Each structure stands twice: as C-alpha cells, then as structure tokens.
Amino acid sequence: MKVTLKVWRQKGPDQPGRFEAYDAEVPSTDMSFLELMDTVNEGLIAKGSDAIAFDHDCREGICGMCSQVIDGQPHGPDQGAATCQLHMRKFKDGDVVTVEPFRAKAFPVIKDLVVDRSALDRVVSCGGFISINTGAAVDGNAVPVPKVDAEAAMDAAACIGCGACVAACPNAAAMLFVGAKVSHLALLPQGGPERARRVLGMRQAMDAEGFGHCTNEAECEAVCPKEIKVSNIARLNREFIKALVCSKE
Amino acid sequence: MTMRLDAKIPDGPIHEKWDKARFDLKLINPANKRKFEVIVVGTGLAGGSAAAALAELGYNVKVFCIQDSPRRAHSIAAQGGINAAKNYPNDGDSVRRLFYDTIKGGDFRAREANVYRLAQVSNAIIDHCVAQGVPFARDYGGTLDNRSFGGAQVSRTFYARGQTGQQLLLGAYASLMRQVGQGRVKVFPRREMMELVIVDGAARGVVVRDLVTGKIESHAGHAVLLATGGYGNTFFLSTNANSCNVGAAWTAYKKGAAFANPCFTQIHPTCIPVSGEHQSKLTLMSESLRNDGRVWVPRKAGDKRSPDRIPEEDRDYYLERIYPSFGNLVPRDVASRAAKRMIDEGKGVGKTGLAVYLDFADSIQRQGEPVIKEKYGNLFDMYHHLTDENPYRVPMRIYPAVHYAMGGLWVDYNLMTTIPGLFCLGEANFSDHGGNRLGASALMQGLGDGYFIIPYTLGGYLGSQKLAKVDPGHPAFAPAEAGARSRVARLLSIKGKRTPASFHKELGKVMWDKCGMSRNAKGLGEALERIPQIREEFWKNVSVTGSGDLFNQTLERAHRVADYLEFAELLVRDALERKESCGGHFREESQTPDNEAKRDDANFCHVAAWEHAGEGKTPVRHVEPLKFENVHLAQRNYA
Ligand SMILES: Cc1cc2nc3c(=O)[nH]c(=O)nc-3n(C[C@H](O)[C@H](O)[C@H](O)COP(=O)(O)OP(=O)(O)OC[C@H]3O[C@@H](n4cnc5c(N)ncnc54)[C@H](O)[C@@H]3O)c2cc1C
Numbered sequence A: 001m002k003v004t005l006k007v008w009r010q011k012g013p014d015q016p017g018r019f020e021a022y023d024a025e026v027p028s029t030d031m032s033f034l035e036l037m038d039t040v041n042e043g044l045i046a047k048g049s050d051a052i053a054f055d056h057d058c059r060e061g062i063c064g065m066c067s068q069v070i071d072g073q074p075h076g077p078d079q080g081a082a083t084c085q086l087h088m089r090k091f092k093d094g095d096v097v098t099v100e101p102f103r104a105k106a107f108p109v110i111k112d113l114v115v116d117r118s119a120l121d122r123v124v125s126c127g128g129f130i131s132i133n134t135g136a137a138v139d140g141n142a143v144p145v146p147k148v149d150a151e152a153a154m155d156a157a158a159c160i161g162c163g164a165c166v167a168a169c170p171n172a173a174a175m176l177f178v179g180a181k182v183s184h185l186a187l188l189p190q191g192g193p194e195r196a197r198r199v200l201g202m203r204q205a206m207d208a209e210g211f212g213h214c215t216n217e218a219e220c221e222a223v224c225p226k227e228i229k230v231s232n233i234a235r236l237n238r239e240f241i242k243a244l245v246c247s248k249e
Numbered sequence B: 001m002t003m004r005l006d007a008k009i010p011d012g013p014i015h016e017k018w019d020k021a022r023f024d025l026k027l028i029n030p031a032n033k034r035k036f037e038v039i040v041v042g043t044g045l046a047g048g049s050a051a052a053a054l055a056e057l058g059y060n061v062k063v064f065c066i067q068d069s070p071r072r073a074h075s076i077a078a079q080g081g082i083n084a085a086k087n088y089p090n091d092g093d094s095v096r097r098l099f100y101d102t103i104k105g106g107d108f109r110a111r112e113a114n115v116y117r118l119a120q121v122s123n124a125i126i127d128h129c130v131a132q133g134v135p136f137a138r139d140y141g142g143t144l145d146n147r148s149f150g151g152a153q154v155s156r157t158f159y160a161r162g163q164t165g166q167q168l169l170l171g172a173y174a175s176l177m178r179q180v181g182q183g184r185v186k187v188f189p190r191r192e193m194m195e196l197v198i199v200d201g202a203a204r205g206v207v208v209r210d211l212v213t214g215k216i217e218s219h220a221g222h223a224v225l226l227a228t229g230g231y232g233n234t235f236f237l238s239t240n241a242n243s244c245n246v247g248a249a250w251t252a253y254k255k256g257a258a259f260a261n262p263c264f265t266q267i268h269p270t271c272i273p274v275s276g277e278h279q280s281k282l283t284l285m286s287e288s289l290r291n292d293g294r295v296w297v298p299r300k301a302g303d304k305r306s307p308d309r310i311p312e313e314d315r316d317y318y319l320e321r322i323y324p325s326f327g328n329l330v331p332r333d334v335a336s337r338a339a340k341r342m343i344d345e346g347k348g349v350g351k352t353g354l355a356v357y358l359d360f361a362d363s364i365q366r367q368g369e370p371v372i373k374e375k376y377g378n379l380f381d382m383y384h385h386l387t388d389e390n391p392y393r394v395p396m397r398i399y400p401a402v403h404y405a406m407g408g409l410w411v412d413y414n415l416m417t418t419i420p421g422l423f424c425l426g427e428a429n430f431s432d433h434g435g436n437r438l439g440a441s442a443l444m445q446g447l448g449d450g451y452f453i454i455p456y457t458l459g460g461y462l463g464s465q466k467l468a469k470v471d472p473g474h475p476a477f478a479p480a481e482a483g484a485r486s487r488v489a490r491l492l493s494i495k496g497k498r499t500p501a502s503f504h505k506e507l508g509k510v511m512w513d514k515c516g517m518s519r520n521a522k523g524l525g526e527a528l529e530r531i532p533q534i535r536e537e538f539w540k541n542v543s544v545t546g547s548g549d550l551f552n553q554t555l556e557r558a559h560r561v562a563d564y565l566e567f568a569e570l571l572v573r574d575a576l577e578r579k580e581s582c583g584g585h586f587r588e589e590s591q592t593p594d595n596e597a598k599r600d601d602a603n604f605c606h607v608a609a610w611e612h613a614g615e616g617k618t619p620v621r622h623v624e625p626l627k628f629e630n631v632h633l634a635q636r637n638y639a
C-alpha cells in the first residue's frame, strides 16, 4: 500500500509555512502513523534533507506530546485515540493525507508540526492544584471518598493535556482542559477548600493566555483522545458562577 | 584508582537508622534556605517531587526537562500501581514484609538499609498523594482499594485504573506548578543537559541545550540533582518513551560519578509483541493484568490452532504449573524467562511464534466484563487500538521486552553520587531494586526519594559545606559550554550516509541478542567487539541534517545514540564480569538444574561500581560488599 502525505513545513515561528507532499510506501498496516512519519524522515535524512519535526514521546497515548491535525482532525480519524495510537490500517491504498500542526493563537508554531503549548502549564500554575505541603497529609483513609466520586474525578483527571480540545475549537478555547482539572479537584473532598480560588485563578489565566470563549460547539469532546465529556465545561461554569457570587476571595 | 565507596549507612538497628540519620543530618534554618539554588534535572516522579518538596521548604529551584512540559516525563506512562506497607487489607503486610519482599525480589543485590527506609516512607507517600487529589481506586465504603503485584503474597498496590503513573505525576506536577506560581521554582522545558560543571571538586552547575533555539546555556547552583530516568532505550526497542536516554548520567560518569550495576536491566514479561521491522517502541501491558489474566501456551509444540480451538486439556498454564504458590504473580524476571523457555521449545503463539497468551476468559466469566473494564479498561483499549484485536474476546498475546534499569549512578545512603553535591534520584540511581525490581516499586522509590528523602539529605549536605559563590561566569563553565558546542558541531559535520536511528537499531539488535534475557561469556565477548565497531562507523558515517541553532530532532537523536554507543559497552562489560545469575541478569553458565537463576554469593554478593578511567581506557570495577544482617540470604523460591 502507498499513501501520499501532505505535510505542513515551517522552518520557524516567524517563517511562512506551506504544504509539501511525500509519497510513502506502507510496508505493513500494523505500523502506526508516527512510524510511517519515521520512515519518511529516514528517507529525508538519508537524502541529506531536514526531517519533518513532530512532537511525540510515549507513543502509547498517555504523555500528550503528539499533536498533529490529520485530515483536518486533531489526532486524526480514530475516536478516543491520540495521534500516536493511529494505525495505518485506518487508511487505504492511494489515500492523500494532510498533516498539520495544532493551530491556535495560544499555541505558536515552533517548527513544522511542533507547537508551543506552555500556555497550558501557566494556566495550571494559577490554581490547578491542591495546596498541601509535603509531610502535612493525614492518613489516606482518614477522609472516605464515595466510589462514584472517585471514579468521576478519575474520568476528568484522565486528561493528557495535549491541547487537541483547543485545536479543535473554532474559538481556540481551553474550556475542556480547564473544566477537566476544575472538575477533578472539585469532585474530591480534598479539593474543597480552594474551590473558588482555583476556578477564578484558572479562568483568569486562561483568558490572559489568549484562549477563546466557549460557544458550545462541543468539537473538543469529539476529538479528545481520553473522551473527556463536555459536562466538565458545565461544571466549570457552575463552579465559576458560584465562585463569583459566593466567594469571599 | 582512588575512588572510595562509602555508603554512609547509619549505625544502629535497621529500623532506627533513618531516624538516626535524620537527627544527625545538619539543618538549615528556614530563612537561609532561600539563599540556596538547587538544580534539578528531570521532572518525572523523582525530579518533580523533589523540586516541589524542596521549593516548599524554601529553596530556589531550577528544573529542566526534555519534553515541552514537566507533566510529560516518562513516569506518566506507568500503569499498574504503587506499593506501600499500609496493610489496609489486613492481610499480613508490614514495613518489614515490604522490605523483605523487595530485597528478595531483587535477588539479594540491594542495600538493606536503603530498602528498609523505602518501606518506612512508603505509607507517607500514599497519604501525600491522596491529599494532592490523586484519584486512587476506592471501595464502596470510600476507602482505598488495593491489588496484588508480582513477588508478593499480600495486596499492597494502590492504583488509579491503569494510569497510576499519570495520576501520581500529575499530583507532583500540580505541586510543582503551585511553586512556580509562588516564584520558587523556575521550569526550563525543552532543555537537554549536556555537561555537568564541577568547581572545587563539587557539582555546581549544568550546561544544557535549548532544544528550540539550539542555544547552549549555563546554570549554576549549590547542588545538582539528577532525576533523569532509566537507560532501557540502549536496547532500541523498549517500553520506555522515545526521549528516555542515558546522557545526563553518562556525562556525570565521565566527570567521576561511579556507575553501578549497569547490567541489571529488567525485561518485563507482558508487553505487546513486535509486529515488524518498522516498530519504534514496545508497549507494556501492566503486570496488574496478571491479577486476573492467566498465562498459557499450547501443550504441544507447533500447535497452530486459534486459541478458542485449543481445549483446556491441550493448554499449559505453565506459571501455575511450575510455581504453584505464586502462580501468575511470580516476579518479572522469572516470568520472562519462563516465557522464553516455552517459546524456545516451539510453543510460541501468533504469527511470529514470539508470544504467549494472557487470557481473561475465566475472570470475565467469574467477575463479569464491567468489573474487568473498571479495573483495566484503558489497558484493554490500548491493546485493542494497537493490535486491532479485542482482548475481551480473544486472549492477549504478550512477549517480554526491555523495561526498566535497576542499575544507575552509584549513590550513598544520602542519595549522593561519588561527586560531592551531585545527587541522583529515581530510576537513574541504582539504589533499591538489586538485580530485579518488583512491580509497583519504581513509583514508590521515585516519590520516596523526592518527597521524603532528598529534602533531609540535601539539607544535611548544604548545611555542612562552605560553598563559594559560583555563577555561570565562573571559569569552569566556559570549557563545559565549549564541549557541548563541539559535540553538536562534530555531529553536524560528518554528513555521512546513515541515519542516527539506523545505528540505534543496529546497536539494539546486538544488545538484545547478546545481552538480553539470557547471556553467556561468548556472546558478551562478541558484543564487546561489535559495539566499538558500530561506534566507529557512527562517528564516520552518521548523517545529521538540519541545523544546530534550530529545533532539530535528528541532532537530538544522534546525540543520544552517541551516548548509548559508549554506555552499551559498559553494560556488556558489567554483564561479563558478573559471572553469576541473579535477578534479571541470567548467565547461562550459572543456572540450577531446573534452569532457574543461580546466584554466587561467595563471589558476587556486591554492588559493582564502575569508574571512568579516561577516553579509550578500560573502566575500573570497584565493589561495595553487601551485608545482610536482617534477612537470610536464600536461593529465591517461588514454587
Ligand atoms: C510503560 C511503563 C509502565 C510502568 N509502570 C509502572 C508501575 O505500574 N509501577 C511502578 O512502580 N513503576 C512502573 N514503571 C516504572 C516507572 O514508571 C519508572 O521507573 C519511573 O517513573 C521513573 O521515574 P523517574 O522520575 O526516575 O524518571 P522519568 O519519569 O523517566 O523522568 C526523567 C526526566 O528526566 C528528564 N531528562 C532525561 N534526560 C535528560 C537530560 N539529558 N536533560 C534534561 N532532562 C532530562 C526527562 O525529560 C524527564 O523529565 C513503568 C515504566 C514503564 C516504561
């Protein structure tokens, strides 16, 4: 099987970019999409050309490093999977596949398919935590947590911070990302004391970083590799309003 | 050679040693802590927790990582769980039992005092992580749930579905980001440490490459902590993330830090088998699956029927048969070798014949699919995505793969290397797992080192030194920067014909074939000949395209492969010198009549710590004898 990759090439942040086409032989449909990118790169390097830059690390859908828009969809056509979990068996002989970086105002391109997502870290530093110093904790079983709450918190905490939700959103909003963190911590008793402070801090940082506003498109949920639900955005909004109205912060 | 290996183990009975150490270590008054700058390289469980805990105490911390965010360190991929001696299930656990299981699981090649301390701090780790909001699995009553892992007969493993590493790392990352918000930590992502800087005999800084701009930067501090993870990728294919590397530890070694037990590498029994030449990494299927999955092969060699066609009587549940008391939960090294024996006997399954089955049919029947889904849902999904086979319906196919590095930089009881002021934490050090790490113990060790040990021992060091003021203008930095620049320039100048990855693959094949699950003097000798040849060709014929002052992953890869090509030789040399079998290190010359690993306590009851003797010279092997005063040295028996 053969496919053609139309890949976004851009030398640096302030340089213009354009698509370049690469024909690629697919030796086995068991290979992953990123392994196909590796093969293309091996060919480029052997010819003395600059390889296509793309982020990746764990290659098993958990680190959140990989970040490609494949045929217009962040992380590609496979549901509930990151770019690195996409396999060539999802494609057909002769397919032309476009590959672009995650695009958003808050994610400037570094090179080719690599973008700068440090804005997400800065948002977390403004409240995405529980303030507990090492050594100060009570026994792990001192505060029982209902199983359903622990499970729901885990569903939200599964976010891998890849930013696909931002890339998919027409407004480049980070509501699903922030909503997931706010939900995870709001669902647990440990997160209670800082609830208002957290949501106010993260919302403010999110706006300051240039992420857009949510207009309920739900594109974020559709592309999330961890299938995080938009109900987390609803919870974020509730927490936010509650904090605005009731908070003593 | 003058290297001294003083482990600085406190006197007194084992359960009082850590208390005594904490009392004897100097303290630094809170107001003075902010006068110290601490450099932490690595943001995995070890580095992330250390950086957060030190900043909470008031130190100024600079932390570095290769990924674009500290949250993406390789620890994120840990699946199954973290051990602690809580004894919540009331099934007989205790600090002493966790200590004993870890020493025994490590085949009696770890330091008693370190392991005991690890078991002592294990409970506080769980408490702290719960307080951070780690959503551990719970029972209906709201209390924490446990599962079992290999090498233990108690249930002491805490977990968050199959994403325990992710949740623990996100906890450490959250604490770290809180300190960033408070201005006590500065994070330097997309940086790769290239050189260690030593002033007056003590570690005082690092030289890093900014992976985005290519800029070589110097950073000075009062101490340097390496928490840079393991070197499993020396074998090319492993369960490690692509960016895992040996570079930081290797430059430290070349600057005088001893490297301990490099041959102790763990081969994990349950990974998704290799599917072809294109493969870039291997994916682990957590050991926790062996709680409910049963491992089997066809009883007859060459039986090519599909698994559903093979009736019970034609199946061999070989782990349950050979090791009835531990069954499917024998330690990893034992399970891996047993799988290899089955495959060598021609009983391997799947297209390539290089796999055994891990079968959930019984558990699904007994507990129902929803229960299995709740416990392992994400692992099953991962398997499904990768293989296009549904493990709820057909048994998983699994095969052993390189997974973890027990060896690492030699550290004393205080986690300090043989270079004063250079500390090493987490998988990068050698300290607690001996010849084989038990499942769910790496997360415990990384967080124990970072949250509960280094905050004391670093204070002890800094409080007892008179360290002159050093900044990046100090003359020691210029040559280190020049060294880093010339490495980059040299790699770019070769303009050869072969890609860095092709050399990596070639090295990996030699390592797997000659120094993998089973090793012998002849093969190791061949590897020792072959590795320098590959290295020589690399430096003549590697092609590194792109430029040195832009983002360049080809250059990053070449830099890491160059280190593997040197380090691999040390690993093999260590394997050759250790003429016993122990834990994950299986020397064919040293086995029991039923093919189990046979230790040689008379000659090898020690840590081998290697000292760099200069470029092109044979490194020097030092030994730290291991004394066992609290456990009885016994041949491991899991039958
Ligand atoms: C798939 C998988 C599953 C696992 N599951 C479990 C489990 O269930 N239970 C368990 O106990 N253990 C498990 N382990 C083992 C465990 O995850 C690791 O041993 C542990 O997380 C290592 O943590 P660390 O902090 O030492 O290093 P890492 O998490 O590897 O972090 C290394 C850090 O150092 C940085 N770094 C490396 N080199 C440089 C450099 N030169 N310059 C700058 N920065 C550098 C990296 O960027 C990263 O931030 C698993 C391992 C794997 C591979």
Ligand code: FES
Residues within 6 Å of the ligand: A055, A056, A057, A058, A059, A060, A061, A062, A063, A064, A065, A066, A082, A083, A084, A085, A160
């Ligand atoms: S590479 Fe880690 S999630 Fe894709």
